Amino acid sequence: MIATSIEQIPKIVCFDDSPRGRLLLGAAYLFYKQGYDKTTVRQLGEFIGIQSGSLFHHFKSKDDILATVMEQTIIYNFARLKEAAERSSDPEQQLRDLIKAELISITGDTGAAMAVLVHEWFALSKEKQEYLLKMRNEYEQIWLDVIEKLRAQGKVKHDAFIWRRLVGGSISWSVTWYRPEGKVKVDELTEMVWEMALK
Amino acid sequence: MIATSIEQIPKIVCFDDSPRGRLLLGAAYLFYKQGYDKTTVRQLGEFIGIQSGSLFHHFKSKDDILATVMEQTIIYNFARLKEAAERSSDPEQQLRDLIKAELISITGDTGAAMAVLVHEWFALSKEKQEYLLKMRNEYEQIWLDVIEKLRAQGKVKHDAFIWRRLVGGSISWSVTWYRPEGKVKVDELTEMVWEMALK
Amino acid sequence: MIATSIEQIPKIVCFDDSPRGRLLLGAAYLFYKQGYDKTTVRQLGEFIGIQSGSLFHHFKSKDDILATVMEQTIIYNFARLKEAAERSSDPEQQLRDLIKAELISITGDTGAAMAVLVHEWFALSKEKQEYLLKMRNEYEQIWLDVIEKLRAQGKVKHDAFIWRRLVGGSISWSVTWYRPEGKVKVDELTEMVWEMALK
Amino acid sequence: MIATSIEQIPKIVCFDDSPRGRLLLGAAYLFYKQGYDKTTVRQLGEFIGIQSGSLFHHFKSKDDILATVMEQTIIYNFARLKEAAERSSDPEQQLRDLIKAELISITGDTGAAMAVLVHEWFALSKEKQEYLLKMRNEYEQIWLDVIEKLRAQGKVKHDAFIWRRLVGGSISWSVTWYRPEGKVKVDELTEMVWEMALK
DNA sequence: AATGAATGAGCTTTCATTCAT
DNA sequence: CATGAATGAAAGCTCATTCAT
Numbered sequence: 001m002i003a004t005s006i007e008q009i010p011k012i013v014c015f016d017d018s019p020r021g022r023l024l025l026g027a028a029y030l031f032y033k034q035g036y037d038k039t040t041v042r043q044l045g046e047f048i049g050i051q052s053g054s055l056f057h058h059f060k061s062k063d064d065i066l067a068t069v070m071e072q073t074i075i076y077n078f079a080r081l082k083e084a085a086e087r088s089s090d091p092e093q094q095l096r097d098l099i100k101a102e103l104i105s106i107t108g109d110t111g112a113a114m115a116v117l118v119h120e121w122f123a124l125s126k127e128k129q130e131y132l133l134k135m136r137n138e139y140e141q142i143w144l145d146v147i148e149k150l151r152a153q154g155k156v157k158h159d160a161f162i163w164r165r166l167v168g169g170s171i172s173w174s175v176t177w178y179r180p181e182g183k184v185k186v187d188e189l190t191e192m193v194w195e196m197a198l199k
Numbered sequence: 200m201i202a203t204s205i206e207q208i209p210k211i212v213c214f215d216d217s218p219r220g221r222l223l224l225g226a227a228y229l230f231y232k233q234g235y236d237k238t239t240v241r242q243l244g245e246f247i248g249i250q251s252g253s254l255f256h257h258f259k260s261k262d263d264i265l266a267t268v269m270e271q272t273i274i275y276n277f278a279r280l281k282e283a284a285e286r287s288s289d290p291e292q293q294l295r296d297l298i299k300a301e302l303i304s305i306t307g308d309t310g311a312a313m314a315v316l317v318h319e320w321f322a323l324s325k326e327k328q329e330y331l332l333k334m335r336n337e338y339e340q341i342w343l344d345v346i347e348k349l350r351a352q353g354k355v356k357h358d359a360f361i362w363r364r365l366v367g368g369s370i371s372w373s374v375t376w377y378r379p380e381g382k383v384k385v386d387e388l389t390e391m392v393w394e395m396a397l398k
Numbered sequence: 399m400i401a402t403s404i405e406q407i408p409k410i411v412c413f414d415d416s417p418r419g420r421l422l423l424g425a426a427y428l429f430y431k432q433g434y435d436k437t438t439v440r441q442l443g444e445f446i447g448i449q450s451g452s453l454f455h456h457f458k459s460k461d462d463i464l465a466t467v468m469e470q471t472i473i474y475n476f477a478r479l480k481e482a483a484e485r486s487s488d489p490e491q492q493l494r495d496l497i498k499a500e501l502i503s504i505t506g507d508t509g510a511a512m513a514v515l516v517h518e519w520f521a522l523s524k525e526k527q528e529y530l531l532k533m534r535n536e537y538e539q540i541w542l543d544v545i546e547k548l549r550a551q552g553k554v555k556h557d558a559f560i561w562r563r564l565v566g567g568s569i570s571w572s573v574t575w576y577r578p579e580g581k582v583k584v585d586e587l588t589e590m591v592w593e594m595a596l597k
Numbered sequence: 598m599i600a601t602s603i604e605q606i607p608k609i610v611c612f613d614d615s616p617r618g619r620l621l622l623g624a625a626y627l628f629y630k631q632g633y634d635k636t637t638v639r640q641l642g643e644f645i646g647i648q649s650g651s652l653f654h655h656f657k658s659k660d661d662i663l664a665t666v667m668e669q670t671i672i673y674n675f676a677r678l679k680e681a682a683e684r685s686s687d688p689e690q691q692l693r694d695l696i697k698a699e700l701i702s703i704t705g706d707t708g709a710a711m712a713v714l715v716h717e718w719f720a721l722s723k724e725k726q727e728y729l730l731k732m733r734n735e736y737e738q739i740w741l742d743v744i745e746k747l748r749a750q751g752k753v754k755h756d757a758f759i760w761r762r763l764v765g766g767s768i769s770w771s772v773t774w775y776r777p778e779g780k781v782k783v784d785e786l787t788e789m790v791w792e793m794a795l796k
Numbered sequence: 797a798a799t800g801a802a803t804g805a806g807c808t809t810t811c812a813t814t815c816a817t
Numbered sequence: 818c819a820t821g822a823a824t825g826a827a828a829g830c831t832c833a834t835t836c837a838t
Contacts (some may be wrong), residue, residue, distance in 0.1 A: 019822080022384075035236075035322065036322075036323050037236035038236075039233075040807065040808085041807085041808060041809085042807085042808090047808080050304075050823070050824090051823070051824055051825060052808085052809090053809080053810080053811085053820075053823080053824065053825065053826085054823050054824065055809095055812075056808090056809065057821085057822060057823070058822095061808080062808065062809090063812090093343065105813080118823095119318070119321075121319075122210055122233075122234050123236075123237075124232065136386075141827095152837090155314075156356065159383075159390070162383060162388070162391065163391075165369075165372065165373070165376050166369040166372075166391065166392060166395060167369070168303065168372065168373065169368045169369040169370070169372025169373065170364075170368040170369050170372075171364040171368070172367070172372060173367065173368025173369075173371060173372060174364070177364050184358075184361060189361070192357055192361065192365065193365060195305065196395055196396065197367060199398060218797090230830075239831080239832060239833085240832075240833060240834085241833095249797095249798075249799090250798065250802090251832090251833085251834090252798080252799065252800065252801090252835080252836085253797070253798050253799070253800095253833080254799070254833095255834065255835080256797055256832090257797095260833075260834080261832095261834090262834060309797055382809060399604065409677075419819095429815085433634075433719055433720065434633035435632075435635075435720075435759065436634075436720075438810080438811060438812085440811075440812095448819075448820090449813085449819070449820055449821060450811090450813090450821090451813080451814080451819080451820065451821065451822090452812065452818075452819050452820070452821095453812095454812085455818060455819075456818095457811075459813080460811095460812065460813090482713060486796065499788070516803075517716070517719070520631075520632045520635075520716075521632065521634075521635075524807080534817085540615045547807060549746070556789055557781075559788065560781060560786070561789075563767075563769040563774050564770075564790060564793060565767070566770065567767040567768070567770025567771065568762075568763040568764070568766040568767050569770065570766065570770060571763075571765065571766025571768065571769060571770060572632075572760065572762070575762050582756075582759060587759070589760065590755055590760075590763065591763060593794055594794065597796060616801080616802095628811085637827080637828065637829080638828080638829060638830080639827090639828085647801095647802070648802070648804060649804090649829085649830090650802085650803070650804065650830075650831075650832085651801075651803070651804095652830095653829090653830065653831075654800085654801060654802070655801090658829080658830080659829065659830090662817050763811090767823090773809055
């Protein structure tokens with residue numbers, strides 16, 4: 001582990017500066033660095049500077065904390081994706097904007113939270129999974145709408161769903177290897193993914 | 200959960216029919232379905248039909264079981280990849296074979312074990328990670344060798360490492376959505392990935 | 399549980415309509431329905447419509463609430479028993495009146511509070527037990543005085559203390575089975591107990 | 598509290614000498630002396646000389662321990678009551694034997710366990726209550742059969758169910774006051790209850 | 797090899813109580 | 818008087834691991 005207290009870690013834009021927001025920020029960080037199961041509520045309390053018992057004033061259970069981290073992450077990145085889709089009306093440019101937006105979600109400020117969303121999905125209770133899945137579907141719909149336009153123009157030949165999975169895989173996988181401080185910039189990566197997807 | 204005993208689940212080719220192999224098979228299945236942390240040694244014992252205490256005659260620790268599942272999976276799929284690479288000397292065809300081999304690893308007979316390899320990597324102790332990482336690197340080297348040949352021919356323009364990550368992401372991500380019993384066959388998927396990667 | 403707020407439950411005559419009285423009424427109800435240990439101060443606060451922290455402006459501790467419920471119940475039913483004893487000077491009739499008074503305490507308006515007195519006695523701190531035991535003894539003395547008169551007349555043969563225990567057991571036990579809305583009325587039950595005790 | 602370890606307390610005939618039986622014996626004692634809620638699993642472990650975690654090898658939950666104490670107590674005392682009922686064919690004598698048997702259950706070797714059965718009934722989960730209630734009904738049936746015979750002979754005038762409740766109350770209540778080492782012997786008490794019930 | 801009881805540290809969660817506002 | 822966030826001790830329970838048999 002690197003940081004030992006919440007002061008030392010970068011803010012995540014999804015979470016505000018309230019006690020509750022700080023709690024979620026700390027949770028996202030620890031779940032990201034150590035995994036959900038390996039992070040104890042005692043550790044989390046210590047990390048953000050309260051007693052472990054006090055966590056349960058803000059959230060009903062540990063599972064509830066995880067779900068809220070994920071929920072806020074989805075909400076925020078849904079808004080970001082939507083905004084990206086509306087920035088242009090040319091589907092090729094829209095696609096480029098979606099790719100970049102999603103890469104930023106994963107490699108940028110919300111990266112830790114997105115990693116948690118990906119890695120800890122199965123740690124979530126079944127009911128919470130179902131609820132978040134609905135939000136996830138709205139998110140995916142933005143992608144599918146753009147892809148269908150590209151297909152109508154003959155620029156995408158394959159099944160939209162599968163095509164999205166392949167491109168999404170490339171992007172999501174970056175969570176496992178991309179380092180923002182490395183030599184490859186997000187714009188370059190965006191270009192690479194865009195070329196692969198469309199050429 | 201679906202199966203309640205080891206008789207009901209498909210064999211995985213990595214694991215032989217010895218008591219030890221059955222144990223690994225059961226572990227791979229349960230770790231896949233429930234996650235490593237959520238699977239207790241007692242459950243595992245029950246699943247394969249022995250007392251939980253007896254597991255420790257075969258393996259030093261639960262972590263050791265996970266590491267062995269992963270190790271055998273890597274060894275087996277390394278051999279499969281190597282064989283695929285040697286099937287042709289044309290880099291384009293080699294690439295196609297590698298893609299297909301890796302898709303089979305993930306979606307076919309070793310799918311559950313590969314999913315464990317991907318999802319439970321961080322559940323593994325640091326030392327074991329290091330050890331398996333070396334094997335992983337040998338595996339990756341097969342890919343990189345082929346990509347470098349394609350680059351020499353001008354068919355790949357970008358950095359080999361990053362290019363491999365993007366293609367690998369598309370393939371690995373299929374663990375989250377591909378169903379062998381669905382309508383898309385591995386050969387079609389291979390073709391889609393291959394086109395995306397090379398055109 | 400049946401009621402979810404204090405408005406829905408029958409008043410108990412021991413407790414007045416002040417905030418404090420309402421608190422005791424709610425406590426008696428919840429302690430009766432759920433038991434003392436299973437009732438949390440948060441539940442109690444919610445039930446009577448204040449924050450749990452505010453309870454401690456009225457009572458020093460949860461134990462103190464229980465003790466006060468019991469104390470007021472004893473005081474009230476002591477007065478009722480005394481009044482019953484003074485209604486006649488014939489010991490046989492006095493006995494009948496005592497039996498009826500005690501049955502009313504247990505099955506009537508103070509039933510819930512009496513049930514708490516019986517069932518949660520051991521939940522009470524030792525010091526409070528001691529204090530209430532003194533009041534209990536005064537209550538018992540009323541019974542013993544009447545019984546001694548009956549013994550002097552030869553109508554009771556056995557040891558007064560034990561005889562009272564047996565009769566008291568019959569009466570107290572009604573807390574476990576008697577339902578006021580059932581077909582047996584208190585007067586009939588009084589008669590049955592009286593006959594058993596004296597014939 | 599009096600005893601601090603299981604060696605110092607009297608055996609209860611319901612529970613054998615296995616680890617499991619010792620556990621139940623200790624539980625009965627502590628639940629009796631302190632109440633179920635106030636007895637912690639750690640205390641119980643210490644009392645019988647094992648780690649608190651080890652309790653859960655023998656029983657699924659604390660609730661399960663309580664239920665088992667009660668179940669074995671009911672089974673044992675059911676057998677005792679049955680035997681008592683079969684000792685004579687004269688209903689008056691049968692009644693005397695039932696009274697004595699029940700008094701022995703409550704004041705004798707199984708006294709602590711019977712007290713738990715009475716006092717902690719509501720601490721039990723609803724499902725377990727239901728299950729034990731069925732056994733309780735069989736027990737009560739033995740009483741009702743004898744009472745009906747007495748009614749047929751004109752020796753009991755009132756409703757059998759209520760009559761049993763009154764007599765049962767006298768007997769059960771002895772749990773709150775009777776001390777075997779006191780000057781009143783069970784035979785005397787039996788006679789007193791019998792007279793009260795039948796004369 | 798296998799058993800199964802026992803360990804003991806550690807887990808999440810509960811909850812009466814406090815106290816600054 | 819009331820609030821409600823925070824406390825902190827303690828609760829029931831879990832579980833990988835050990836070991837005498």
